[in-house]
Amino acid sequence: MQYGITLLTTGTGSNPRILAELAQEAEERGWDGVFLWDCIDVEKTLGPSGREACDPWIALAAIAMRTERIRLGPMVTPLSRRRPWKVARETVTLDHLSGGRLILAVGLGFIDDGGYVKVGEELESKVRAQLLDEALAILDGLWSGQPFSFQGEHYHVEEMTFLPTPVQRPSIPVWVVGAWPRMKSMRRVLAWDGVIPALQGDDGSFFAKMTPADLEAMQTFLGEQRTRTTPFDIVMEGETSGSDLERARSIVRPLAEAGLTWWLEAVYGTPETQGGVEGMRARIRQGPPRL
Known part of the structure; x- marks a missing residue:
């Protein structure tokens, strides 16, 4: 089981220098990963503070230079509004800068992140899914270092x-974000290295809370369907109290027993972290709810 933190890139998290400092502190306090929101303008979600944001890729470069061990990345990049060849260049550069960390x-994208509705990007979920699949295929081909070409419905690479x-x-x-138990979405997940499950609730939305039983059912499906033998991660984000370790462990332990491999602590928006940067720093210093 590994433990990471998720940081906002908006409001109090819009300063990349501060994000790099927090990431360095997370490494020193025993966290295993630091992940940043990838959004443009989330005023609709967070209010006025959502207008102020920094670019996650530049912030991740700063983090790479301030840390040595901790894993890093976006949480999550909406590939359907990104040019895959540019993402390929950014990711390879960041992988080298970080020493392979x-x-x-990736996911379909959150259409209220300021990078869709306000700027005229594709909103239809079916098309965004096609864009995601094609972009992943292009990334895989370009990363190989071999001669590569691609002819898709949306993208073309000579x-x-x-x-x-x-x-x-x-x-x-x-x-890859996987909408459980939607089979088409989960089949996409099978081809890659990990899943960030989004559980479909009774109202049809994908904001329901995954239970250990849900994770076990998904783990069974993955074990039966996945043919690749490479390591595979199951990733969830949530909140625990850094001041009550036993209570925090009681939240994480059943999920780990059900197959969870990464717990991402949402270091924002909780009573302990309402104090802005210092609140986030305080939670990071308390360390992960390690079992």
């Missing part, structure tokens, strides 16, 4: 050899 988490290759071999790990 990048994890790329033959190119993309160098250098990532530091990590066989490739940069990719975590």
